[in-house]
Amino acid sequence: MDFASPPIQFLPLIAQPLGSEDCLYLNVWRPATKEKRLPVHVWIHGGDNLVGSADMNPDFHGQPLASAANAVFVSINYRLGIFGWFAHPSLRSRDPETDSGNYGLLDIIESLRWIRNNIEAFGGDPEKVTIAGESSGALNVLCLLLAPSAKGLFRAASVQSPFLPEPRREEAEAFADRLIVDYLVRSGKSPRKLAAAFLASKSGFEIAALLRSADPFDLAPRPPRDRVE
Incomplete structure (x- = not known):
């Protein structure tokens, strides 16, 4: 199975460069049935918000999960590291969202908007979207629960082993x-x-x-x- 390029990153320990700026893609799987209005499960990968991608862990390649849960399964890429989280005065534009420096979180919100507008074409129900993540992905889920821009884009959330940094x-x-x-x-x-x-x-x-x-x-x-x- 072919996946899009991962976000730009350096692999841990060996510091090997990987990825591309052209990385903002979603992967969508559904069961091999004709059912419609299926629940939608959106997976947000972990990796310290520094490394990782939607295809990083084969356990979360979605076809077996979609079939087992009888649901549409979506995994997403989002910008990482300095490209996803970078707060600096030189980049302020008087837009509260972009001035936050939380570009990776904005990528995830944009993915959720795409899902809301398009998931019916895959047999999914835009009113039954659950977001889930582990480690830094779980942290991002918690942030989405608080983000006004994400309101109405999902119905439920699940977190697995979140880490909770508190940078000012x-x-x-x-x-x-x-x-x-x-x-x-x-x-x-x-x-x-x-x-x-x-x-x-x-x-x-x-x-x-x-x-x-x-x-x-x-x-x-x-x-x-x-x-x-």
């Missing part, structure tokens, strides 16, 4: 600064001892342009040293 915006922005400094050093734009001063000398517009022009694999954190909560 100030901590997240300081972490983003450290990642940008690492990028400046890796890309040869500044020696490490001068990188923080180089960053401080740039306007928000210049920093945003720098980030948007960067090679994504130069920006992505390398595990296990770097971590994005």
Whole structure:
């Protein structure tokens, strides 16, 4: 079975680059029957919000699960690491959603909107959507329970072994600064001892342009040293 490219990431321990920015896809399975208005189960994978993909674990390839539960099973990709969770003043646009830096969560919400609008074509009932996840996927489920933008997009939720970090915006922005400094050093734009001063000398517009022009694999954190909560 072929799956779409996973989100950009570095595999743990060996730091091998993997994935593509063209990663926002869903996988949909249903039982081999003619039944309609089936319940819908949406699976959100784990991986520290840093690694993983919808096809990461063969146990959650959906055909056996769809048949066993007599339900439509959907697994989704969403942006990870610096591409999915990155709060920095240079990227603020006065839009409360995008200014949150929770781009990965917004990807999941957009997937749920797609499911609401299209799942009937696969025999699913848009009024019977359950979201579920494990580890950081479970954390994302808990966030969806609180997100106003996700209201009405699902009926029930299930969490498995969630982890619960508590970063404040100030901590997240300081972490983003450290990642940008690492990028400046890796890309040869500044020696490490001068990188923080180089960053401080740039306007928000210049920093945003720098980030948007960067090679994504130069920006992505390398595990296990770097971590994005």
